[in-house]
Amino acid sequence: MPISPSTSSLANAARVSVNSHQAIMPDRIDEQRVEKALTLIARAAIDVPEASAKAEEALSRWRARSPENAAACIEAHHRWQMLAQLAPELREQFDAPAAGRHHPQRRQLLACLAGAGITGLLGSSGWWAYRHTPQFVSVLDNTSLLPESFAIPDGPDGQAASRIVLAPSTRLQVSLSRAERTATLDQGEAYFAIAQDRARPFRVRTQAGDIEVLGTAFSVSVRTHAVAIEVEHGHVRFAPYAAGIRRLPLFAPPAIDLYQGQALTIRTTGVAQSSQVNPEQVAAWRDGWLIFDNARLDDALPTINAYRRTPLILQDQRTGQLRLTGRFRTDDPDSLLRALPVILPLNIVTHPDGSLRLAVRTS
Structure with missing residues (x-):
């Protein structure tokens, strides 16, 4: 026997x-x-x-x-x-x-x-x-102009328990082992609905630090200038990396706990800013909306460009510091383009190569 x-x-x-x-x-x-x-x-x-x-x-x-x-x-x-x-x-x-x-x-x-x-x-x-040792590894890549949902086999007997939704222009790698579940997000935006498993915590790795969860729903955005975290419900813990040192807890700054309706933005300069968000609007792009609340234009533009075939380009740093507030449909990117010069003091210049440049209106 x-x-x-x-x-x-x-x-x-x-x-x-x-x-x-x-x-x-x-x-x-x-x-x-x-x-x-x-x-x-x-x-x-x-x-x-x-x-x-x-x-x-x-x-x-x-x-x-x-x-x-x-x-x-x-x-x-x-x-x-x-x-x-x-x-x-x-x-x-x-x-x-x-x-x-x-x-x-x-x-x-x-x-x-x-x-x-x-x-x-x-x-x-x-x-x-x-x-x-990973038992499951998968690279999720959304190259379309629409969100795409993926089921993650992290439940008992490899059943799908968690779900990840990728915004356009997002690439993410998922790795599942007996000890932990990890998702590495280098660029783009993703929404995570994670099944609780205290024996195998779920971590999202970004350029600014790790986000650890037990069972919750939240979004993470990794764009050009910043990493942004928004919590729909539950509890996540962000463990930032020390400058130039990845994943060495001994040298890292203190962890930051985030709960329902809380958000955190970490810039490449190392500056972190907390704020409040409407939980119902976390990852609103899943429902076809881009929502900006006093967002810097250089922060908003990478998200806007994910839904455009022809990207918008900032003329200079001054243009990027303008603040954008509004709700825009992801399936009608040209309406946002038409609205920008109305909302902000901007000129949109079309260059011979077809690129569109945004510049502060001087008169």
Whole structure:
């Protein structure tokens, strides 16, 4: 019969009294101790009955010697249980020998498991690789002029649980592992409706920092001059990168928590500005609207251009500092073009190459 990592003998072998050790549990787990515990747990599970009983006794004595050993046993037992999630073809290697098999075969399997097998797989580097190796990777690319929705297979048994909607001119890579779910957004705008999974947090990586969520709906925009986050509902945490240093928490500024109706804009200069938004208008482009509320023109223009075949170009920095407020249909970009000189002191100049340039009207 198959050996299950949750077998009661293993649970007894690796269980530690919480009351007796909780107050003195070490902050860091010694990987060498974990590998020692894994070896004894494997022997208790796989060896012949007499040797199995001796391994359980040895583990019990070793565990009681110190809080560090006790902590290592807890971690080893947790990793052993994770074997149940391995692919069937790998899990078959841990099946108990059938009756009548010779002991040399059993000892050969034991040597493999207790040596490079179990400790190599579940030890320090092996365990990290097992937890963090992507099981699913996909590049989502929306090159159309309409939003596009994608189902993400991050639920039980690979079922679709979360959803990501990409605005036009948006490219995003999704990676799912046993430890986390990540989406890397280098350019464009996306709306995320994320299923809750506390064991596998969802993170959006941007040029300015990481956004971590447990279960919520929010939008992220990565355009030329800034990264913008808006929360429709739930809670996200933005962890900014230190200047020139990506993903090194030791050097990073403090994280910023955002809740329903809150927004944050982080400019390439490092300046962050918070604001309030109407939750019902988060990622309004999904419903065919572009909504700007006192937005700088150089911030708004990349979003506008995502819905145009001929992009608008700013004449100079002064033009980009003008402020734009209004609601515009994404399926009628020319109406916005006609409205701009009415709303703002702008001239629109058509150049010989067909490009359209916006310049501040001088008279």
